Amino acid sequence: MAIHNPLAGPKTVKARPTAELSDAYKAGVRAYAVDYYVPDYIPQDTDLLCAFRIQPRGVDMIEAAAAVAAESSTGTWTEVWSNQLTDIDFYKAKVYAITGDIAYIAYPLDLFEENSVVNIMSSIVGNVFGFKAVGALRLEDMRIPLALVKTFPGPRVGIYDERVWSNKWDRPLIGGTVKPKLGLSPKAYSTIIYECLSGGLDTSKDDENMNSQPFSRWRDRFMYAQEAVDRAAAETNEFKGHWHNVTAGSTEESLRRLEYAYELGSRMVMFDFLTAGFAASADIFKRAGELDMIVHCHRAMHAVFTRQANHGIAMRVVAKWLRLTGGDHLHTGTVVGKLEGSWNDTLGIIDILRERYVKANLEHGLYFDQDFGGLKASWPVASGGIHVHHVPDLLKIYGNDAFFLFGGGTHGHPDGSRAGAIANRAAVEAVSAGQTLQQAARSCPELRKSLELWADVKFEVVQ
Numbered sequence: 001m002a003i004h005n006p007l008a009g010p011k012t013v014k015a016r017p018t019a020e021l022s023d024a025y026k027a028g029v030r031a032y033a034v035d036y037y038v039p040d041y042i043p044q045d046t047d048l049l050c051a052f053r054i055q056p057r058g059v060d061m062i063e064a065a066a067a068v069a070a071e072s073s074t075g076t077w078t079e080v081w082s083n084q085l086t087d088i089d090f091y092k093a094k095v096y097a098i099t100g101d102i103a104y105i106a107y108p109l110d111l112f113e114e115n116s117v118v119n120i121m122s123s124i125v126g127n128v129f130g131f132k133a134v135g136a137l138r139l140e141d142m143r144i145p146l147a148l149v150k151t152f153p154g155p156r157v158g159i160y161d162e163r164v165w166s167n168k169w170d171r172p173l174i175g176g177t178v179k180p181k182l183g184l185s186p187k188a189y190s191t192i193i194y195e196c197l198s199g200g201l202d203t204s205k206d207d208e209n210m211n212s213q214p215f216s217r218w219r220d221r222f223m224y225a226q227e228a229v230d231r232a233a234a235e236t237n238e239f240k241g242h243w244h245n246v247t248a249g250s251t252e253e254s255l256r257r258l259e260y261a262y263e264l265g266s267r268m269v270m271f272d273f274l275t276a277g278f279a280a281s282a283d284i285f286k287r288a289g290e291l292d293m294i295v296h297c298h299r300a301m302h303a304v305f306t307r308q309a310n311h312g313i314a315m316r317v318v319a320k321w322l323r324l325t326g327g328d329h330l331h332t333g334t335v336v337g338k339l340e341g342s343w344n345d346t347l348g349i350i351d352i353l354r355e356r357y358v359k360a361n362l363e364h365g366l367y368f369d370q371d372f373g374g375l376k377a378s379w380p381v382a383s384g385g386i387h388v389h390h391v392p393d394l395l396k397i398y399g400n401d402a403f404f405l406f407g408g409g410t411h412g413h414p415d416g417s418r419a420g421a422i423a424n425r426a427a428v429e430a431v432s433a434g435q436t437l438q439q440a441a442r443s444c445p446e447l448r449k450s451l452e453l454w455a456d457v458k459f460e461v462v463q
């Protein structure tokens with residue numbers, strides 16, 4: 001199989017705009033593999049590559065993989081005469097390798113619009129997941145070619161600039177979701193924010209489902225919350241913030257809320273990027289970038305399609321898409337907390353968010369090298385059921401450049417949110433400096449109480 005040189009342009013003989021049927025055209029249905037299984041194809045640097053885990057149904061692995069390649073690129077279920085009007089051999093996706101239940105497919109660069117995760121999704125994870133020829137299908141990884149990476153903006157603030165703004169360097173940053181997450185009036189809510197920020201958290205945040213419900217309309221909540229932030233910042237003489245959730249039922253409304261947070265003096269917002277969608281997210285990140293604001297991204301809804309080992313889209317792929325689009329922070333699970341996520345997979349996701357160049361590492365779920373072409377790094381966020389006992393493991397998993405969010409692990413302290421925040425800050429500072437929790441607890445009664453309270457609370461699944 002000759003590799004078509006894209007620089008040569010379409011083969012004119014095939015691109016002739018005519019309705020005359022060529023001699024080569026044979027109507028009817030034939031195996032997808034005839035056209036889309038190309039085992040001698042050598043992927044090009046400009047190709048977008050996918051690793052799909054496939055459970056074939058009613059056909060063999062080669063045919064199932066070829067069906068996926070066809071439907072996610074140029075093909076359909078039958079031969080069509082109009083293939084002769086284009087250079088199908090150039091434009092089609094090609095199954096170039098199969099290893100066990102993993103099929104590797106290469107897509108030519110020209111199949112994708114620049115700077116559009118939406119277009120990548122509509123192509124690659126469009127129809128194919130509902131194909132009868134697959135019992136289950138999982139997109140394990142995607143190598144986005146550098147030529148396409150360079151068309152995306154990436155995070156506008158990212159890790160380094162937020163470190164500069166906050167002037168906090170030697171430990172992970174810490175925060176916490178306000179709890180209870182729903183039902184509080186804006187004023188009561190702001191009291192909790194003030195308590196935990198003045199106690200020692202760097203930031204607090206709205207929860208993913210806090211938008212603008214009747215008990216807490218966004219305008220009032222943002223205003224009181226920002227007042228609490230400013231008061232805590234003045235008293236502690238530290239950089240503090242609250243991630244105002246600007247997610248709304250329309251992009252226009254989300255932008256309105258973002259502008260208001262900016263007017264209040266905040267440089268921090270949060271956004272539920274999956275429920276809102278990548279198109280809305282791109283608009284939010286762009287405007288936030290123009291205003292020098294940081295966007296903290298909650299991944300609400302991801303587990304609907306990331307959790308099953310044999311079907312859906314791996315979280316690492318979602319993380320790639322988010323970094324390209326421009327999220328400054330991304331929730332990644334915790335390994336040790338209440339949410340599903342393995343140690344090795346989480347390491348892979350962290351690399352995708354932070355590294356300039358990620359090397360393939362099958363143990364971490366990384367099937368391809370990925371060059372991020374100078375895009376800024378996004379913060380990996382550990383959140384979901386974490387408390388002080390988890391801090392040593394969290395530091396092992398995440399290292400220094402991460403956000404640890406303690407919601408229940410702050411507000412559940414026997415003496416309230418301020419004491420919970422003091423305990424969390426002491427724990428993270430101590431472990432970051434090489435001490436044990438027990439050493440730190442000697443001079444921190446709040447930490448002693450947290451350690452006692454949650455000594456037996458582990459989220460280990462008993463099979």
Ligand SMILES: O=C(O)[C@H](O)COP(=O)(O)O
Pocket residue numbers: 177179207208298338383384385386405406407408409
């Ligand atoms: O959205 C989140 O990250 C969770 O609400 C965190 O809350 P928790 O720390 O109480 O689990």
Ligand SMILES: [Mg+2]
Pocket residue numbers: 177207208
């Ligand atoms: Mg939550």
